Amino acid sequence: MQERLLLYFKKPKLTDRWIYGDRYLRRFIKFLSGKKKIGSLERVFLNLCKGLELLGIPYHKNLPFSQIRSNDRIIALGMGPQVLAGYNQPNKIIAGIGLMTHPSNWPTLFKDYPIATYLQHSEWSAAIYNRWYGPNSSKIWPVGIDTAYWQPQNTAAQKTILVYVKFLWDRELNEENLLKPILKFLTQNKIDHRLITYGNYILEEYKEQLTNSKAMIFLCEHESQGLAYQEAMAMDVPIFAWNQGLWLDKNLPAWGETEPVAASAVPYFDETCGDTFKNIEEFERKFPAFYTNVEAHAFQPRKYILDHLTLEKSTARMLEIIKEVYQ
Template identity: 25%
Template sequence: MLTIYTHSTNPTHKEFWKSIIQKVVRRYSGPHAVRDSLLRGLKENQIEYELNPTKSNDDTVLVLSGIEALKNAIRAKKRGEIKKLIAGPNITITPNDSNNVMYEDAIDTILVPSQWVADFWKREAAELSEKIFVWAAGVAIKNPSSRAGTPVIYDKMRSKELLTIADKVVKSTGKTPTVFTYGTYSHSEYLRALSDAPYLIYLAQSESQGLSLQEAWAHNVPTFVNKSTKWTHKDYTFEATQINTPYLTDELGGIFSNAHELASLVADAKTFNPKHYCDKHLSDDASIKTLLPLL
């Protein structure tokens, strides 16, 4: 059986109470989506697990998120209470955060959500390279969009210039887009919009994975993403070809650099059918099958 932690179970830590507050206000974020995908995948494959127990009773512990949860697991590993400790992918942004906790010898495997993140971590912490593995969370199988509704613009970049370009391109087709601004909408609202969206225009500077994109593909909604190749965080920078859509392929959509390229993608939206690829490669089941060899 596998033990999974997403936060500290100690009421003396802020991390514990933060998790309680998130439940009360029903805030749904990327780490929640990663957790839910993992749990669905384990259930689909009839793999037993326990989630956030006060004390682990299993040989293998996976800490998905939570610095304090990881520190507690490290202490348990050093006491000989667990045999294998896996950390990630939602614990630290860089390997040097939180007093270098990711360098602890007690950690056997470090999970990161995409190849560009793995490359960045290996550049910053070459000594951890052999521990680092790419594992992408999946999404649930969904009914395909009717494509009879309004196009969706997902604005994570908050660039007025880009948003104006996207808005004008959509309106030039005679439709008014539904705009979702990152951090200001509910997850259920987003899924409802995808249920009949013909396509999604995604505006972002960077994405470690892009689960919101995967949810669109699961609904057979193609995504058109602005070209971005550079990630910045504090004093760190890193460049990659598709740094804001690491899992995009030709089957799933396209990348645009200007209004003309976006208009061309929109005109061809009906030719994209991303659901088959997503269900095969980016679903909960595909995700858990990638993880199992690492457990």
């Protein structure tokens, strides 16, 4: 019997938010807007599909659990626990990325289902799951970047600095203590810049902004992977990233995290991609040298993506994981 690769990805059901039935109105308004926003977890799934197709590897999506054969290989990617609801087969499962926010949300995952490994995108996030579920329970699998879509564009436009804002917590405080001083610094130094905020754009708009950007200032507390800054790098846009070094989620005490947890805003990054800063003082001290290197075309961020994070390389890593799990 031929082995098959079965992929599972299911979104949570849309529920009412304010009044009974408003989920239908929200869906209709979204349809009328013509702007389809794809969340990061869904993009992880779609990019895996693209990578498999590029390598000519057949797969099935969301096949009913009752049709699973004994030698099928199973990959179940998040969003939420409903992805596995009703699974009653003995086949081992490669699971992740977003079945839960923290392993304490589902401490019995490996007992409830035949989970072989729980995927995480980078070392710092995998370390958390290994600490909760046991050594080597989590494997690192970075999703690939579509470098055919995200590639440099020839343009005669005057390029500017793009400031990308994705504050996850303490937004007002971070805007006051970090964003405003950065914008003031750029203005005072007569550096043309534009602002873009996570969640307020579609991919086509973001790509257009990157086409007209010579560099990007990336403001986010931490990322398990960070698709947005890597898409910018794929378009050969150098990154100057706020990388304060700790996991700052407000739910840490509720999850039982009593000690500081190391984290990164740019988990895939080196000196060829740009530079980082920890606070506004370090921003003001390091930005001039970064900007000089940008103007001199000293960085090669696209090369980093081509060397490490293409769809093909990501898929090859997934095939390694499948081989490790099932053989």
